[in-house]
Amino acid sequence: MKYIAIIDDQKFVVAVTDEGIMTVSVDDKQCEIDFQHVPDTRLYSLLLNGKSYDLDIDHDEDTFNVMLDGIRYEVEVQDERTRRLATLRGSIGGSIGEILIKAPMPGVVVEVPVKVGQQVSQDETVIILESMKMQNEFKSPKDGLVSSVRVSEGDAIDQKTIMVTIS
Known part of the structure; x- marks a missing residue:
């Protein structure tokens, strides 16, 4: 390692x-x-x-x-792994426009603590994904509005699956 x-x-x-x-x-x-x-x-x-x-x-x-x-x-x-995830999170996008939060690896959705139409703050957790027996929290890179949630708790998803959109 x-x-x-x-x-x-x-x-x-x-x-x-x-x-x-x-x-x-x-x-x-x-x-x-x-x-x-x-x-x-x-x-x-x-x-x-x-x-x-x-x-x-x-x-x-x-x-x-x-x-x-x-x-x-x-x-x-x-x-x-943590460094790679941080790099991927950093490449999610800037704070202007629509942000697509994608799965960096295959996994199972553990929790979706946000709903469509919900206001979120920068660094607020928007999804928790389990991969390789570890849970990863994905946070909003900016203040915004959740415009779509494309996954549900328990969903098995592939790498690059769009999970949440923030505008």
Whole structure:
């Protein structure tokens, strides 16, 4: 599984190859690291290029606060799937005109919390889709009016199916 770690606007690609063994890419240079959790603590051991580091890591959802050598780093972590969904959401369209919210992958509609004619606010959830045993919330990219809802709860849909239209 690949992850993107963002620290102070710098992006690092992290690929987990085996349990605890990871490959980190920085500016197309790869290095292998050994990263182990100390059970029942927030402490981790990191072995990088033959040097050992002790880390204190606290996290809240996708943000990790990492203490290393007395310096605190805030690290945002996204997996490939989450990053791809965010990119797809970003390509839904601008805030002018009609917005078509399409399924980025096949799935089952779990919930449609909006109705035709309903006013929605930017970032309000308009549909919840389950795919690969994970639920994905799709939010309105702008304030607007729900002009059509083309799916119902329980529907199995294909990739690129138009689910909701907002005008």
